[in-house]
Amino acid sequence: MPASTLLLYSDYKSPYAFVHKAAAYLLPQDFDVDLRWLPYTLDIPSYLGGVEDRSPHHWRRVRYSYMDARRFANQQGLVLRGPQKIFDSRLANIGMLHAQRCGKFRAYHDTVFERFWRRELDIEDPEAIQSVLRDADADSEGFPAFALGPGEVEHDRIRKQAEDAGVFGVPTFVFESELFWGGDRIPMLRELLERRGLRRR
DSSP: OOOEEEEEOOOOOOOOHHHHHHHHHHHHHSSSSEEEEEOOOTTTTTHHHHHHOOOHHHHHHHHHHHHHHHHHHHHHTTTOOOOSSOOOHHHHHHHHHHHHTTTTTHHHHHHHHHHHHHTOOOOOOHHHHHHOOOTSSSSSSSHHHHHHHHHHHHHHHHHHHHTHHHHHSEEEEEEEEEEESSSHHHHHHHHHHHTTTTTTO
């Protein structure tokens, strides 16, 4: 019997997506699910305001979010340095799709996250993304054409499908049309998978 599909929407500029990816990796190990990682490029100014336009309330939320995410990072020995601007992660997310096509998703995914949150990677720089793909042993030379053509189309299609399904943030898991937003919902998701009889024996 084929495994049940579990979708996970993620974005490289989300600190919560970064610190909860390790728990997500465990899901297909513990349950008979096909975990599909999908990009969802966040529009941060739409809910936290642009840097110049943020109210004191917005800045309190931003400061708390990074403090909170850093707690999870510290537990895992991860480095999480707040970015110095609001990045557009679209290109890096298209890179995720390209790495998946090359069968090199995990190496690319981990490297982008780790370098970005160390402030060692500009995720808006095409050459930097190509370098990560090269380090992941993926087809870096084919990436520019992919990013400007089928990758861009696929990225936009996935984002629209996500929003049609109710997705608004990351990490968001979708199982049987039910949404679980945030890493703190992973225990609830695991309970649901358990009730469905999907735990691996």
